[in-house]
Amino acid sequence: MEVRDRIIEEATRLFFKYGIRSVTMDDIAAGIGISKRTVYENFKDKTELVYTCMRDLMQKQDKINQEVMTNSANVIEALLTSMKYGIKAINMISPLFFHDLKKYYPAIWKPLHEENQKKNYNQIYTQLRKGINEGLFRKEIHVDIVSKLFYEQINLISDEAVFPHDEYVFADLFKSLMINFIRGISTRKGIDLVDEMLR
Incomplete structure (x- = not known):
């Protein structure tokens, strides 16, 4: 791994753990020697x-999303797999990271x-169309309305004035949003599949 990539990796790790403001360039240098x-x-x-760290994160997330969509048997499997990846990522990131950013x-x-947001809106729009076609x-x-509502709800659960970090676990909020959203727009066949995959 090149030095530049090692710096990005270490900086991202420290930013996730401690937030951005408290991490110095000295800390990053010391972390990789x-x-x-x-x-x-x-x-x-x-x-x-x-x-650069943010750009790198977005590129990696795009790659994961593409792999999930390609490898999933149906749209519900893709969304629930994305939810699991999302929860895993959320649990690794200190709330200070987004606050500082x-x-x-x-x-x-x-x-x-x-x-x-624009990219995510386009992705959910495509997934909704696919889910309708799959029955x-x-x-x-x-x-269009449901796609926008979904991402406005994502913004809402990220709003500390509504859901303070010391009172709510973001991973729990995200899971509740995803499951209720998917079940709310699903056919009976879709709901049965959601329940089966969540067992």
């Missing part, structure tokens, strides 16, 4: 490193968040 100078030879400052790096957070989702659902 290189000099701080080497870190700065690869990244001009912490802001560039944070941006939004508060101290809004110029990075806002455009990447908007880009990700697993109700054919009368308004795909």
Whole structure:
């Protein structure tokens, strides 16, 4: 693995564990046994490193999503598998990570968040259409409205004013949202499949 990739990997690990603000370039350098100078030879400052880590995360997530969709027998299996991956990822990330990203790096957070939302909307739209064709989702659902409602609910469970991190576990919120969402739009056949896969 090249030094640049090792820096990205270590920075991401530390950001996930401790949040972004408290992690220094010294911490990242020490974590992989290189000099701080080497870190700065690869990244001009912490802001560039944070941006690169976020881009890397998004690319990896896109790859996982594509693999899940390709390897799943049907849309419900794909969504529930994505949910399990999502919960696993959430449990690895400190709430401080997203807090720091939004508060101290809004110029990075806002455009990447908007880009990700658009991409995710397109993915869920495609999955809903596929689920209707498979007879697993109700054919009368308004795909555009339901797609937007789903991602607005994702934003809602991320809102600390509504669901404070010290009172709610985000993984539990995400699981509740996903299961209720999928069951709510499913046909009887789809609901039976959800229940079978969750046993």
